[in-house]
Amino acid sequence: MFHRLGHFVVRRAWWVIAAWIVAMIAIVGSAPKVTSQTDESAFLPKHYESIQAAQLQEHAFPASFTPSALLLFERNDGQALTTADQASMDKIVNGLTDAKIPAVEKILPVDPKTSKSKDGKYALSMVGIDKNKMESQEFPDAAKKLREEGTKLADGSGLKFQVGGQAASSLDQKDASGATDMIVMLGSLVLVILIVGIIFRSILAGILPVLLSLVIAMPVANGLIADAIKVFDLKSSPMTSAILIIVVLGVGTDYFLFLSFRYRERLRLGEDRKTAVANAVGRVGEAIASAAGAVAVAFAVLILSSLGMFTALGPALAIAVVATALVSLTLAPAVLAVIPSRAVFWPGKKWMQEPQNARFAALGRMTGKKPGLVALVSGGILLLLTLAGVNYNGTYDLAGSSMPKGKESMVVQDKLMTAFSAGTADPSHVFLTSTNGSKLSESTLNDFAGKLQGVPGVASVVTPSSENKAISADGTTGDFTVMLSDAPASNKAIDTIAKVRDTAHASAPVDSKALVGGITSVYKDINTAMAHDYTLVFPIAALLIMIILGLQLRSVVAPWYLMASVGLGFGGTLGATTVVFQNIKGEQGLMFMLPIFIYLFVVAIGTDYNILIIARLREEAREGRTPREAAREAVKHGGPTVAAAGFILAASFATFMLAGNVLFMELGFSLAFGIVLAAFVMAMFFTPALTALLGHRAWWPGHADSPGHGHGGGPAPLAGTHGVPEPAGRR
Incomplete structure (x- = not known):
């Protein structure tokens, strides 16, 4: 299939390029305008108590002052x-x-x-x-x-x-978000151009992935995402744009590297430019498509999340990955087919010489000779880091963590917490409402307020009265303003609001009910929603990714240990981030959505590198090599690609740390560290070592590693080109 795709693109390269340009203009021109949602409560479903309380407030106090x-x-x-x-x-x-x-x-x-x-x-x-x-x-x-x-x-x-x-x-969040987007984009651009340029010793090779990703894939993805948000009535978070930049540029660069390394390898085997491009697509296309499928599925499953910020972010990133993969499989090879190979790798002079890859060859030999030791050491590193994550603690101050402390709203918030009650910045509200239509008596209101005042962590309670206009016009609902002793977004305040809920529900008189609202109540419900997501979203995503891996590898065994290694990568990343920010830096906890983002990028994109390495290992096995020899050659030839892709993506994520706020520092460190683990520990050592140990059993019940199985040497060269047969053993 991918050999045929490669030949089609090469034969009609200019038509493919023109089609992409026209499609990009049409998609961007017809896309609706999207407004980001900054109200945390808007991301929760209607059945949560904080949302029900807000709805009651709107009904009972239509002119209420908040x-x-x-x-x-x-x-x-x-x-x-x-x-x-x-x-x-x-x-x-x-x-x-x-x-x-x-x-x-x-x-x-x-x-x-x-x-x-x-x-x-x-x-x-x-x-x-x-x-x-x-x-x-x-x-x-x-x-x-x-x-x-x-x-x-x-x-x-x-x-x-x-x-x-x-x-x-x-x-302030909007201003900070705009600055963050610019920092991330400029930092990522410079890194990609420099690193890819150095890898290939070429100016154009460094620029091409940036042009393909940001000039074509990014506008197309943004347009399609805007259409999806409008059609399916999804929410849009302010952080989506910054993350989208990294995803499109990072994944686009990864796939460009997958293709370019193979393209250069085919040229070194003596093939002409067009044949080399077509065969590169044929060889690496399945890996790119499978990797993109796994990543897109991992992102798309977030549509099942209870939180609107993720139900919007997941599909948006899935759309971006699919668009980027299509660009990588069609537009990128079309561009390579029309540009002379010397121009692509200029001014490098030794790009046609096969390097010895001494370091990766040595790593490959070590993996092939001692797979048990390599698996034990690499797996041990992942396991130790995972154990460090048991101290993880989530925090919920999203606005404060996504802005520099010097922003005026943050300065005001800090002063309010020291000069007034910490809960003054955003008080909670308890609504007591009659269920039989009778009016609430003054004694009932006073007794209920006394019960709320007795909850540990409550600083003060304002009893509703006609003077403070906290009783509804029909007298059936009272609004108790509750000041907490701790900052509204703190874990202590969230624990207090849980006690306030228990007390309010238990103390509500007969024929009445109590609902607790306010931002702290929203955070409490977000905490509950996150726990739901962890038990639903993660298992479904893992199952779907395993199915994709099983179909791609024609194996039942391999997907299990591949997902186990990715799971250890997730745990190791969370553990390392916990140690750095909680234990060393002294933060009270990590942002509550951090595990989801680690899942998004470390699990999803980490699977990319596993797929690339094991696909190369399978290819080497098909050439007649033993499992250990195949692991050796896979690390030798696939290692440079994984190392380059992982380094670039990790460096791109690290640019988040330049944004100057806690949220993006945590995101930048965790995602960069996670990609390093995925590329340099998991894919480079753990996966090939385990595959070598399992041998032919890794491909059960199929025979995907059997000599001659699969595409073998690929189809014949393009008509009109001067393809050269490959040397034996290097097909």
């Missing part, structure tokens, strides 16, 4: 606020109100009694922004306008004015 932005005041000299400062704050609040900023519905005045910190140095005003604008650009724009206008009004007053809260966080 602050979307927080205005923080303090003196420039750090002293306590004075009576004159109170007048200045009133002037600023009134000025902002008079400015009639779009989407801003209400700005509460600074209450001298309730809106100041205990030390008197800070004061707070709360801003209500239209809830219907949360998914639009008007939401962060409102925060931006508040900052600009408030700073002007505060000028000369001796006060420092800052804006925090959800809208400001959304604004």
Whole structure:
């Protein structure tokens, strides 16, 4: 099949190139515009309590005031606020109100009694922004306008004015995301061009994967993803764009290397350019297609996730991988077919000389001679690192971890947690509602508030009353504002909210029910959803990848130990990241979605390298070599490709660490380290060593390693070319 594809592409190279350009323009031109979702609660299904609480709040309190932005005041000299400062704050609040900023519905005045910190140095005003604008650009724009206008009004007053809260966080997160995208893209571009250029000692070879990935594959993928989001009503996360860059460029470079190494190898065997391209596609096409299939399946299975951020991210990445693989199997060989081989590898002068590959030859000999020892050592490394992951602890401060600490919303959040109750930044809400239509009595409300106040970790509870407008118009629902002692996104706060739920449910009077809402409640439900995903998504993905491996390798045995090795790679990556960030750096935990991302890239892309190595091992076995000889040759000839691809992808992921925030530092380190494990420990040593130990049993019940089985020497050279028969044993 892939030999026929290679011949088709080579014969119609210019038509293939033209078709891709036309398709790219059409897909990009017709793609709808997509808005990223920054509200964590929007990613949860409706059956979770936090979402039900939000729906009840909207129904019972349609005009309820939930602050979307927080205005923080303090003196420039750090002293306590004075009576004159109170007048200045009133002037600023009134000025902002008079400015009639779009989407801003209400700005509460600074209450001298309730809106100041205990030390008197800070004061707070709360801003209500239209809830219907949360998914639009008007939401962060409102925060931006508040900052600009408030700073002007505060000028000369001796006060420092800052804006925090959800809208400001959304604004800062968007700015940080744009900067991160640029850093990641530029860093990855430079790395790919330099490293691929050095590997092939060529300028054009370094540029080609970048052009193919970012000029064709990336726009096509983005257009198709936008169509999928619109058609299937998926959510879009701000981090998708940065990850998409790495996936398309990283996977595209990997597949370009798979093809180019084989292309150069065929040229060295004496084939002309077009025959070499066609045979390279025939030889490595199945590995690329199987690898892309495994990666796409691993990504796509996230559609089963309980969290909207993953149900959108998974299919998006799957689409990107499929688009990139199609580019690699058709457009890349078409481009190589029309460019003279000397130009592709210029200015290198020894590209036609077969190198001795002394290091990889030595590694291959070691694996072939002592497969048991190699498997024991490499497997032992993976197992020890996996055991280090038992101390993993998840954290949920997504906004804070995805932005540098110097961003204004982060500064406000830190000051709120020290000057006020840590939970002031985003209080929780407990809704008590009658189920038989009767009104809630004052005594019932007071008794219920007392039970909530008694929960350890609760700083204060505001009992609903007609004065604070926390009782619904029909008197059947009360909104209890609960301030927690700990930061809303902390694990302590999440543990507290679980106790608040238990107490609220147990203490709800007869013919009433209680629902707990707020951002901490959302994080608690995300925690529950993640546990569900781990028990559903991972096993299904593993099963589907094993089926793909079984079909590609025509074996029942090989997929089991290949997936076991990838599982150890996952555990080893999580363990190493836990040690570095929790034990050494002192972080309270790792971001809650990190295991999913490690799964996405280490498990999925790590399978790529396993497939490439074992496909080469099978090819060598078909030439009549023993299992140990095949392992030796697979490492010798496939090792350089895996090493180059793994190094480039790991370096690309490492560029995340330049973004300057905790989330991307953790992502960058874990994914780079995981790819290094997958390429240099798992694929280079563990997999070929185990295959050598199992011998022919690895291919049971088929005979995929039998001499003459499969494509053998491939089809005849292209008509009109000067193909040269291959030397015996090197077909």
